[in-house]
Amino acid sequence: MTSSRIWTAALVVIGDEILSGRTQDKNVAQLASWLNVQGIRLAEVRVVPDVEEKIVAAVNALRSANDYLFTTGGIGPTHDDITVDAIAAALGVGVIVHPEARAILERHYETRGGLTDARLRMARVPKGADLIPNRMSGAPGIRIGNLFILAGVPHIAAGMLDALTGALEGGRPLVSETVGAYVPESEVAETLAALEKATPGISIGSYPFFREGRIGANFVIRSEDPGLASAAAGTLGDRLRELGREPVAGGIQ
Amino acid sequence: MTSSRIWTAALVVIGDEILSGRTQDKNVAQLASWLNVQGIRLAEVRVVPDVEEKIVAAVNALRSANDYLFTTGGIGPTHDDITVDAIAAALGVGVIVHPEARAILERHYETRGGLTDARLRMARVPKGADLIPNRMSGAPGIRIGNLFILAGVPHIAAGMLDALTGALEGGRPLVSETVGAYVPESEVAETLAALEKATPGISIGSYPFFREGRIGANFVIRSEDPGLASAAAGTLGDRLRELGREPVAGGIQ
Numbered sequence: 001m002t003s004s005r006i007w008t009a010a011l012v013v014i015g016d017e018i019l020s021g022r023t024q025d026k027n028v029a030q031l032a033s034w035l036n037v038q039g040i041r042l043a044e045v046r047v048v049p050d051v052e053e054k055i056v057a058a059v060n061a062l063r064s065a066n067d068y069l070f071t072t073g074g075i076g077p078t079h080d081d082i083t084v085d086a087i088a089a090a091l092g093v094g095v096i097v098h099p100e101a102r103a104i105l106e107r108h109y110e111t112r113g114g115l116t117d118a119r120l121r122m123a124r125v126p127k128g129a130d131l132i133p134n135r136m137s138g139a140p141g142i143r144i145g146n147l148f149i150l151a152g153v154p155h156i157a158a159g160m161l162d163a164l165t166g167a168l169e170g171g172r173p174l175v176s177e178t179v180g181a182y183v184p185e186s187e188v189a190e191t192l193a194a195l196e197k198a199t200p201g202i203s204i205g206s207y208p209f210f211r212e213g214r215i216g217a218n219f220v221i222r223s224e225d226p227g228l229a230s231a232a233a234g235t236l237g238d239r240l241r242e243l244g245r246e247p248v249a250g251g252i253q
Numbered sequence: 254m255t256s257s258r259i260w261t262a263a264l265v266v267i268g269d270e271i272l273s274g275r276t277q278d279k280n281v282a283q284l285a286s287w288l289n290v291q292g293i294r295l296a297e298v299r300v301v302p303d304v305e306e307k308i309v310a311a312v313n314a315l316r317s318a319n320d321y322l323f324t325t326g327g328i329g330p331t332h333d334d335i336t337v338d339a340i341a342a343a344l345g346v347g348v349i350v351h352p353e354a355r356a357i358l359e360r361h362y363e364t365r366g367g368l369t370d371a372r373l374r375m376a377r378v379p380k381g382a383d384l385i386p387n388r389m390s391g392a393p394g395i396r397i398g399n400l401f402i403l404a405g406v407p408h409i410a411a412g413m414l415d416a417l418t419g420a421l422e423g424g425r426p427l428v429s430e431t432v433g434a435y436v437p438e439s440e441v442a443e444t445l446a447a448l449e450k451a452t453p454g455i456s457i458g459s460y461p462f463f464r465e466g467r468i469g470a471n472f473v474i475r476s477e478d479p480g481l482a483s484a485a486a487g488t489l490g491d492r493l494r495e496l497g498r499e500p501v502a503g504g505i506q
Contacts, residue, residue, distance in 0.1 A: 015458075016458050017473065018298075019281075025281060025287030028278060029274045030274070044307070045300035047301050078439075078441075078446070080458050087337075113437075117443075137463075176273070186330035189330045190370075204333070207276065208404075229478075
């Protein structure tokens with residue numbers, strides 16, 4: 001088969017709470033899984049603090065190197081929410097109050113104490129931006145060019161991704177087949193390398209684990225071609241059996 | 254108080270499994286928490302794929318900009334474990350088999366089938382490197398200059414960090430005090446901004462949550478001065494009460 005063009009995305013996670021260890025990030029895995037289905041590969045992630053120059057540097061480095069750039073975090077109403085200003089600075093555009101975002105927030109806060117100055121901050125967008133619907137809470141996400149500004153709270157970010165499903169051009173989805181075995185990965189290292197080399201269009205990752213005193217590994221075969229991935233998984237299973245190790249289709253959890 | 258010099262570290266997470274969404278990273282939060290105790294701040298994280306040029310670029314960008322640079326992942330025995338070669342390339346040094354690492358692996362595998370070529374890969378280090386003890390499994394971590402190469406499996410990385418505890422020069426640990434309340438963060442945005450502005454030496458992060466239909470937020474006050482953080486937390490509690498919102502010391506889980 002001919003391989004299709006590879007579409008890539010990067011993610012900038014904005015937040016002191018991730019870098020301080022207070023909060024366990026969940027947006028990397030969530031975005032990666034969603035991108036796979038869209039036929040887009042997550043090529044790089046940077047986690048930066050709530051500091052404008054750091055956000056600007058990461059955004060500018062990654063937006064030109066990838067088809068798409070996502071950010072999570074820093075779009076709330078408080079003083080530490082500086083994502084919109086930082087991205088506007090990165091793009092060299094001004095910040096405006098988006099009329100539709102303002103209307104959304106007015107409706108949302110109508111029965112919740114009204115649209116205060118702090119809340120109106122969440123209607124601010126880089127000039128030229130469109131909104132990404134947010135069904136979970138009032139404040140929308142923001143799209144400007146190939147840049148997607150999402151909330152940091154994972155379930156709100158998930159809702160925004162849901163609203164974007166199918167809207168981004170991508171290639172063929174990357175599929176994966178996992179085969180697990182109770183085997184030290186060093187024992188199958190040559191087998192894996194040989195199989196990957198012999199099968200253009202696949203890559204194999206080897207992920208060791210330790211469960212209740214037993215050593216094993218899961219082998220993940222990734223490809224844009226489901227048939228190729230499946231065939232390689234079958235071959236790997238045969239090789240493991242030849243080594244006297246029972247393969248577990250789907251991997252060992 | 255006078256503020257001490259701020260020591261920073263960066264982390265490069267190496268692994269297709271993180272960027273594919275297969276594996277939820279745990280090393281960022283783990284390293285961040287450990288660094289806090291050493292008086293070192295995690296300033297940036299980059300997640301890159303198992304591709305040498307991407308690892309080299311991230312390592313070279315971050316090692317000069319920070320006091321310390323950590324990497325996790327890619328130091329096992331299989332073909333996708335290319336961290337050592339990539340870091341040697343970044344540093345412009347060769348790769349050698351470290352005699353002590355070889356001896357460790359020989360002992361470790363003596364009763365486990367012997368030291369094969371694949372296993373010997375785990376004794377390879379950039380020339381000039383020292384070892385970081387690994388009590389969990391055979392293969393050691395690697396230190397070269399201000400660069401620390403750790404395992405990707407979180408509990409093995411944790412053991413390596415444990416071995417490094419107290420070995421790195423740092424400043425005063427960053428401490429945090431958390432105050433939670435069932436309040437929309439937009440309602441306290443001005444209060445938070447004013448308190449941060451009025452209290453040099455602290456920063457305040459605001460982290461909204463949704464629990465069983467109720468909106469709230471945790472406010473995290475960070476400082477190198479425990480007394481300052483504690484006093485600011487007290488003041489914030491008073492302000493929340495003035496707004497008719499009951500503060501919860503330690504935050505709402």
